[in-house]
Amino acid sequence: MSMYRYFIQPQLNTYNNGLIGYELLLKQYNGEFWRVPASFNDLPASVIADTLVETAKTVTQNWFGVSERQP
Numbered sequence: 231m232s233m234y235r236y237f238i239q240p241q242l243n244t245y246n247n248g249l250i251g252y253e254l255l256l257k258q259y260n261g262e263f264w265r266v267p268a269s270f271n272d273l274p275a276s277v278i279a280d281t282l283v284e285t286a287k288t289v290t291q292n293w294f295g296v297s298e299r300q301p
Contacts, residue, residue, distance in 0.1 A: 233259040234277060236285040
């Protein structure tokens, strides 16, 4: 079974080095290293979505100290 993960990197303004935002790069682990999937068309939408949801939870908890919202 393949393992997928989003890598987060900042987008910087090249004129003043200011932070514009962040981008998420989906990568697949092949047993040795992470690489961009050979074809995104072959990935089920559920894999992309579920990985994104898990990434968002992790980022929220680790970067902002916030756990899932209570209803």
